[in-house]
Amino acid sequence: MAVAASSGDGQAFPILLEQNLLSEEDMEFSAQDRLILRDLAAEVTALAARPIEADKRDLWRRHNALEPTRPLIFCDPEDGWIEIIPPETLKCDGAVAQDWELRLRKEIFYGTQMLDDYTIRPFFDVAHVHTLPDWGLHETQIGGENRGSTRWESPVRNETDLERLHFPQIRIDYRATRLLEAAARDIFGNLLSVRVKTSWWWSVGMTKTLVYLRGLEQTMFDMSDNPGIVHSLMAILRDGNLAMIDALEQNGLLYPNWEGSYVGSGGLGWTDQLPQEDYQGRTRLKDLWGNSESQETVGISPRMFAEFIFPYQLALVERFGLNCYGCCEPLDSRWHIVRQFPNLRRVSVSPWSNREKMAANLEDRYILSMKPNPADLAVDTFDEERIRSILRRDLDLTRGCRVEIIMKDNHTIRHDPTRLTRFIQIAREEAEKT
Numbered sequence: 456m457a458v459a460a461s462s463g464d465g466q467a468f469p470i471l472l473e474q475n476l477l478s479e480e481d482m483e484f485s486a487q488d489r490l491i492l493r494d495l496a497a498e499v500t501a502l503a504a505r506p507i508e509a510d511k512r513d514l515w516r517r518h519n520a521l522e523p524t525r526p527l528i529f530c531d532p533e534d535g536w537i538e539i540i541p542p543e544t545l546k547c548d549g550a551v552a553q554d555w556e557l558r559l560r561k562e563i564f565y566g567t568q569m570l571d572d573y574t575i576r577p578f579f580d581v582a583h584v585h586t587l588p589d590w591g592l593h594e595t596q597i598g599g600e601n602r603g604s605t606r607w608e609s610p611v612r613n614e615t616d617l618e619r620l621h622f623p624q625i626r627i628d629y630r631a632t633r634l635l636e637a638a639a640r641d642i643f644g645n646l647l648s649v650r651v652k653t654s655w656w657w658s659v660g661m662t663k664t665l666v667y668l669r670g671l672e673q674t675m676f677d678m679s680d681n682p683g684i685v686h687s688l689m690a691i692l693r694d695g696n697l698a699m700i701d702a703l704e705q706n707g708l709l710y711p712n713w714e715g716s717y718v719g720s721g722g723l724g725w726t727d728q729l730p731q732e733d734y735q736g737r738t739r740l741k742d743l744w745g746n747s748e749s750q751e752t753v754g755i756s757p758r759m760f761a762e763f764i765f766p767y768q769l770a771l772v773e774r775f776g777l778n779c780y781g782c783c784e785p786l787d788s789r790w791h792i793v794r795q796f797p798n799l800r801r802v803s804v805s806p807w808s809n810r811e812k813m814a815a816n817l818e819d820r821y822i823l824s825m826k827p828n829p830a831d832l833a834v835d836t837f838d839e840e841r842i843r844s845i846l847r848r849d850l851d852l853t854r855g856c857r858v859e860i861i862m863k864d865n866h867t868i869r870h871d872p873t874r875l876t877r878f879i880q881i882a883r884e885e886a887e888k889t
Contacts, residue, residue: 591619
C-alpha cells in the first residue's frame with residue numbers, strides 16, 4: 456500500500472507500508488523491564504506535576520510571544536548524553552525497553568539535576584516505526600567509529616546521475632507502531648499519557664542533503680563553475696520536500712509542536728500563537744513551528760546564498776505558522792536575506808557570530824537564540840571564570856533583546872555531568888542580573 460501526494464511535474468512522494476522494520480524480539484518487554492519502566496515513569500509523573508513546571512511553561516509562552524522576560528536557559532547535551540547515562544548503566548534488557556528507559560532517565564536528569572528551563576511533561580510519545588526519507592541515491596560514509604570524524608563519497612558525479620534521483624520515500628511499519636503504542640499504554644497505565652507522535656524532520660534547510668549527494672567541495676566549485684547542477688539539485692530537493700510535507704499533512708501525520716517540543720536549533724515551542732484560529736484538531740503545516748538553516752554553506756557569499764539557497768528554502772519556510780532559522784552558521788553577513796523569511800520568530804546566534812551586530816539586527820523583534828561555545832565544556836580544564844565572563848559580556852551586548860541561552864552541540868563533556876549543571880548555574884546567576 457502506498458499513499459502519495461503529487462507534485463507539479465507528476466512525481467509523487469509515497470508513504471509506503473512495510474512490515475518487519477522492527478523485529479518481534481526487539482519489542483519484547485519482560486516483567487522486570489516493565490517494572491523498571493513503571494518505576495521511572497512514576498518519577499517523571501511526580502516531576503511533571505510540580506508547580507515549577509507550570510511556571511516554566513508560562514515563561515516560555517511569554518518569551519515566544521516576544522514579551523520581556525529574563526533570559527531562558529536550555530541545555531541539550533546531544534552526544535554528551537552517552538557520558539551522563541552510559542549504556543552499561545541501563546537496567547532493562549529489551550532493545551526498545553532500553554530506549555524507553557533512556558528517555559525516562561533523561562527526563563529525570565532534567566528535573567533533578569540539570570535544572571534549566573526544560574519542561575517535564577506527563578506524556579510518553581511513541582513515534583511511528585519508519586525509515587528516513589530515501590531519495591534513490593546514497594552517500595558512502597567512511598569512518599565515524601567511536602564517535603570519530605567521518606567523510607563520505609557522494610553519488611551525484613554528473614548531470615546524468617540526477618535522473619537516478621526520485622522524490623523521497625518513507626516506509627512505515629504500522630503494525631509495529633500499533634504494538635508499541637499498546638505496550639506503552641499497558642506499561643505506563645495511569646502514570647503517563649501515551650501519544651503516537653512523530654517528528655518527521657528537524658530542518659527543511661536541504662543543504663545537508665545537497666552536499667551529501669554532490670559533495671561539499673564539489674558544491675562549492677559548482678556555484679562558480681557549474682551553477683546549473685546546483686539549481687537542478689536544489690529544485691529536486693525543494694519539490695521533493697514540498698511533496699513530502701504535503702503528503703504528511705494530507706494523511707493526518709503531522710503532530711503539534713507548540714506544546715513544549717524542541718523547536719529550531721534550541722528552545723521550547725510553548726506558544727499561544729499556534730495553532731491557527733481555525734484549527735479543529737487536525738494539525739496542518741500552518742499550525743506548526745518550522746525550522747530551516749544552511750550550515751553547510753557558511754563559506755559562500757551572501758550573493759550566492761541569495762541565488763542558490765534562499766529561494767528554494769523560501770518555498771518550504773512560507774508554509775509554517777512560525778519559523779526558526781539558523782544553527783551553527785553565523786548569520787551576520789546574510790541577515791538582510793534571512794530576514795525576508797515570513798513568520799520568522801527565533802534566530803540562532805551561534806558562537807561564531809558577531810553578538811553585538813546580531814543584537815542590533817534582532818532587537819526585541821525576534822528571539823535571539825544565543826549559543827555559547829560548547830568547547831568550553833570539552834577542554835581539559837573547566838574554566839568557570841572564563842565561562843562567566845563570556846556570558847556576562849554577551850548578556851550585556853544583547854541587553855534589550857529577547858534572549859535565550861542554548862547550550863548544545865556537545866560532543867563530549869569529559870564524562871563529567873557536573874560541567875553541564877555548573878554551566879547552567881552560572882548562566883542562571885548571570886541571567887538574573889540582566
